Amino acid sequence: MNQCWKIAVIGSGPAGFYAAGELFRQQSWEIKVDMFERLPTPFGLVRGGVAPDHQKIKSVQKIYSRIAENENFRFFGNVEFGRDIFQADLLEHYDAVIYSVGSPADRELGIPGEDLSGSHSATEFVAWYNGHPDFCDYKFDLSAKNAFVIGIGNVALDVARILAKTPEELAETDIADYALDALRASQLEDIWLVGRRGPVQAAFSPAELREFMELAEADVVVEQNVLELDAESQQILETDASNDTKKNIEILKQISLRDVSAKKRRVHFLFLSSPVEISGNDKVEKISLVRNQLLKREDGSLAAQPTEKINEAAAELVFRSIGYHGQPLPDLPFDQKSGTIPNECGQVKDPENGNKLRNREYVAGWIKRGPSGVIGTNKQDAVETVHRMLETFLNEKMEAGKNCANPDIVALLENRKLEYVSFADWKLIDVHETEAGQKQGRPRVKLTSIAEMLSVIRQKK
Ligand SMILES: Cc1cc2nc3c(=O)[nH]c(=O)nc-3n(C[C@H](O)[C@H](O)[C@H](O)COP(=O)(O)OP(=O)(O)OC[C@H]3O[C@@H](n4cnc5c(N)ncnc54)[C@H](O)[C@@H]3O)c2cc1C
The missing domain is CATH 3.50.50.60 (FAD/NAD(P)-binding domain)
Known part of the structure; x- marks a missing residue:
């Protein structure tokens, strides 16, 4: 395989991870996925929404962690789209972007x-x-x-x-x-x-x-x-x-x-x-x-x-x-009434430009369909988006790159002096939290400030 698509996923909730999982299931191309998340911790509402007394439901995180083990996956936590990184950066470094930022x-x-x-x-x-x-x-x-x-x-x-x-x-x-x-x-x-x-x-x-x-x-x-x-x-x-x-x-x-x-x-x-x-x-x-x-x-x-x-x-x-209700993202259309980014089967469309479809921008999860459905609903939803994206690549005769090296986004993040968190870094937080939990007979004791999280990573690295 010598053709490669490079995809950026914004948001690490269920929709983002199901999209990454579906991308890695494709046999015809090698696909690289870089996921950007505004918090140092992944998993969106599975960590921050699902009730703390519903731990069984939270075990879906194991599935997402397995997806993150794929050698073509990179996680950039503590990097926010619209604050640290922008549409133009992503379109310069990636073939396409999937926005799966939820409805905060x-x-x-x-x-x-x-x-x-x-x-x-x-x-x-x-x-x-x-x-x-x-x-x-x-x-x-x-x-x-x-x-x-x-x-x-x-x-x-x-x-x-x-x-x-x-x-x-x-x-x-x-x-x-x-x-x-x-x-x-x-x-x-x-x-x-x-x-x-x-x-x-x-x-x-x-x-x-x-x-x-x-x-x-x-x-x-x-x-x-x-x-x-x-x-x-x-x-x-x-x-x-x-x-x-x-x-x-x-x-x-x-x-x-x-x-x-x-x-x-x-x-x-x-x-x-x-x-x-x-x-x-x-x-x-x-x-x-x-x-x-x-x-x-x-x-x-x-x-x-x-x-x-x-x-x-x-x-x-x-x-x-x-x-819940979605929030607009810079450089993307937004439908205030539904709180979603206008799209056709996950492909972003521009209502102010005759509903023209954007070939390189997609959405998945709550920001695509609105805040309804259980965690599993986001799987079909993300699969639909990924298939729509790959069909568009074919229909529009877009060419996959011959260069399968990782997109050079790290240099950009470092130039901007961003302290990004890799998936290995997140695991240091995870171990810290679960070890603290074990001592108290609890699943984990959560770190709740970003400064604390970054300090634990620095100490343990
Ligand atoms: C209170 C509550 C309890 C729930 N309980 C259950 C339950 O028990 N069982 C069940 O099946 N479902 C439950 N759900 C539903 C389930 O959580 C959602 O279906 C699912 O999380 C939606 O996935 P998502 O990926 O679209 O959004 P989210 O899970 O919200 O993930 C979005 C991610 O994007 C990140 N993000 C946002 N903006 C940016 C940005 N600008 N740049 C970078 N990253 C960004 C966020 O930090 C977040 O990590 C619950 C929902 C809520 C609100």
Whole structure:
């Protein structure tokens, strides 16, 4: 084989690694992959999003580490696209670029009081408890008695569960040490999960719901009338509801029939409600929720329609968890509404230039399709992108290079005085963290500042 494609991948989450894995499966060409990641640590939301008490899910990192062992793979951590390295650099050194930068921002509620102290996004809280360096200095007032989590998808359930768990339950995980300390002092008594539609429309998965029945010091509360479904929802449940929805309703029934014991905390599932205002003098004191009814849309789905009925409740902490949102990258088109980079099967297209396709720029993962789906969803997604890219190379008669030496990007990074982190360097952090974890019977004790991470690498090298 004497023809070689050189590909840059931006972002080391599931989409980036699945794209690299698919590139290495190609037999017709040799393919070199250089992956750039803004943090010194790889794996995106698998490290910084997936809940610390869901370690089994995090084991997918082993698959990504195997991909990283390929001799044609190089990792450049602590290098941010748009700050340290730019589109022009990449197009000069590589045949094509795959942007797989995820959706790091959050969607806002758009209601009064959302900016009060004590009102946060789930994005911030999740990144904080997972030790993401950008969020380790955040403060959450856990002297609060009542917390409201707005939204009722799996991320909202993660947030409520972490708030509800005891320090002992959390101490077995790799939750950031400062978060464990803060949660140890938590005074929370009631945590409310608020969904705008009914239980049949809820987006959480049965496994996540079931976990609430096993909490050591928190009861789960589902009012029985929640399960008195409206006629349309009942019909959906009996005809075309997914197995997951049927299981969810079954579990909610079991929960509603259980006696509420006298545990320290309660997690309440509140359906058919939307926040209309968060209020307080200089911090959150109260939340106003409107009661919704379900209204059939033209396509047959059920939408939440506000009624006149508004309930007010004491609240000192509010977390909005209504979805993540992508952020624009320099020199790339961006669709503000969907928070994605416009593309056709992963190939970037320019809406401002007649939707012209860019032959050397591609996207994968959340920045391509929006923030939905589980880790595995990013595999098909990345495979589609890689195939589209290789087909474009053929169709456009682009020529693979004869020179298979590594792209000379190291010189550029060094010229810019960037302290980049290789995959071998990351493994030094990994060993440091897991050894510290072993001493405490935990999977790892995370380093949470970039300076600390770089210092560990310097010491161990
Ligand atoms: C809170 C939460 C919990 C979840 N839990 C689960 C779960 O339990 N099970 C499950 O299957 N799925 C779960 N998911 C979904 C799963 O994490 C996503 O499907 C997946 O991570 C998306 O992959 P991605 O590669 O597109 O983005 P990401 O995982 O976000 O990776 C993007 C990477 O790009 C890097 N990056 C961003 N900008 C730049 C830049 N400018 N330059 C260089 N690098 C950059 C980021 O640092 C990051 O490492 C969860 C998601 C969230 C938010």
